[in-house]
Amino acid sequence: MNDRNTKVEMGPVHDYRDNPFGLVYEYAITENEPGKVNIHPVSYTLRGLKIAANVYTPANYDPNGAYPAITVAHPNGGVKEQVAGRYAQRLAEQGYITIAADAAYQGASEGEPRNVDKPFFRTDDVHGMxxxxxxxxxxxxxxxxxxxxxxxxxxxxKAVQSDKRFKAVATVSMFNSGRVRRNGMQDSQMGTIQKRLKEASDARAQEVAGRGIPVRTHEMTGGNILYAGDADLTDEQIDALPVDLYRQGYKYYWRTHAHPGSTFKYTMSSLLDLMSFDATDQLDLINVPLLLIAGSEADTRYMSEDALSKATGTEDKELFLIEGATHIETYWVDEYVDAALGKLTAFFARTV
Incomplete structure (x- = not known):
């Protein structure tokens, strides 16, 4: 097994311009060939917005057949051309029709202002797929x-809690966005919750002022959309980040697997919704088989552990740890992706 302190953190750069579909993940499809897994760019309307997605069909796909299907939701800041596409393609290789869509307000999907990241929208994106x-x-x-x-x-x-069309649900490196935006990574910012809520409230008031709605305050200068999470870091600054998720995440999203539709930033006003949200609230409503996959060395592992303990509505549940993997390494390191896909393939073959 590799040693965390000596293994290479990131691999070669994947340029979206080198792939006709803009894909930046490893072993991506470069052309549709008869008898093989094919990719189909599609669009559909959700809440009045045009959503951009890729559908992957299995080898020797027959439109008159009867195939199981899997929706694949991308990470925060990600787009369908990155890790979500890799997992969707690999599952299509196992005989599934899969779909990876850009979240509304993000990537190539419609929605203004850009990069709104509200839990209702992201959850409804899964229903929409x-x-x-x-x-x-x-x-x-x-x-x-x-x-x-x-x-x-x-x-x-969150989507599967209520959407009973799904017969099984799995996650890889699950990130509870609401908990982290509210409490900080590993619950490290509990003391500043009210301060950050005030900042988010002020940001919404500023957005409202920009739409011409009167706001009685002397602090608003009018109409700018304020963003959080965006930063243009040097390589040295990235290397100095103390948290694996953020250090390796910047390298993945900004260096080796960069895509013009992908960004860490989100509207500051989104925090009004994010900070009062928790993906594990009412998790007992999930009554179908549940598989949680996380790296044994991931600094986000505690979120999957928490979800497992709260998923009391199903007895068919498991937390599968990929030995040696960090959060971001489950996106691109072949050894860890293969381990995750091996587990996912067996899980979905048994449950859908």
Whole structure:
């Protein structure tokens, strides 16, 4: 097993301009060939917004067949061309029709202002993927599964609490966005919750002022959309980040797997919704098989452990740890991706 202190943190750079579909993940499809897994860029409307997605069909796909299908929700700040696409493609290799969509307000999907990251929208994005894929030629609607990665994992758990079209749900490196935005990473910012809520409230008031709605305050200068989470760090600054998730995340999203639709930033006003949200609230409503996958060395592992303990509505549940992996390494390191896909393949073969 590799030693955490000596292994290479990131691999080669993948340029979206080198792939006709803009894909930046390892072993991505470069052309649709007969008899192989194919990719199909599609769009559909959700809450009046045009959503951009990729559907992957299995080798020798027959539109008159009856295939199980899986929705794949991307990480916070991510897009369908990154890790979500990699997992969607790999699952299609196992005989599933899969869909990876850009969240509303993000990536190539519509929505203004850009980079709104509100839990209701992200959760409804999962419902929307189910809506679309259920009508796709060849899909057996009685065999629908859900997969979410990082923040998409938390939102997928929330969606499956109520959406009984899903027969099974799995996550990889689940990230409980609400808990982290509220409490900080590993609950390290509990003392500043009220201060940050005030900042988010002020940001919303400033947005309102920009729409021409009168605001009685002397602090608002009018109309700018304020963002959080965005930073243009040097390589040295990235290397100095003390948390694996953020250090390796910057390298993944800004260096080796960068995509123009992908960004860490989100509207500051989104925190009004994020900080009062928790992906594990009412987790007992999930009554279908549940698989949580996390790296044994991931600084986000505690979120999957917490979810497992709260998922009391199903007895068919498991936390599978990938030995030696950190959070971001489950996105791109072949050894860890293969381990996750091996577990996912067996899980979905049994449950959908």
């Amino acid at each position: 189910a809506d679309f894929i259920a009508g796709y030629p060849g899909v057996d609607t009685e065999r629908l599964g859900a997969l979410g990665i990082c923040g998409g994992g938390g939102y997928t758990l």
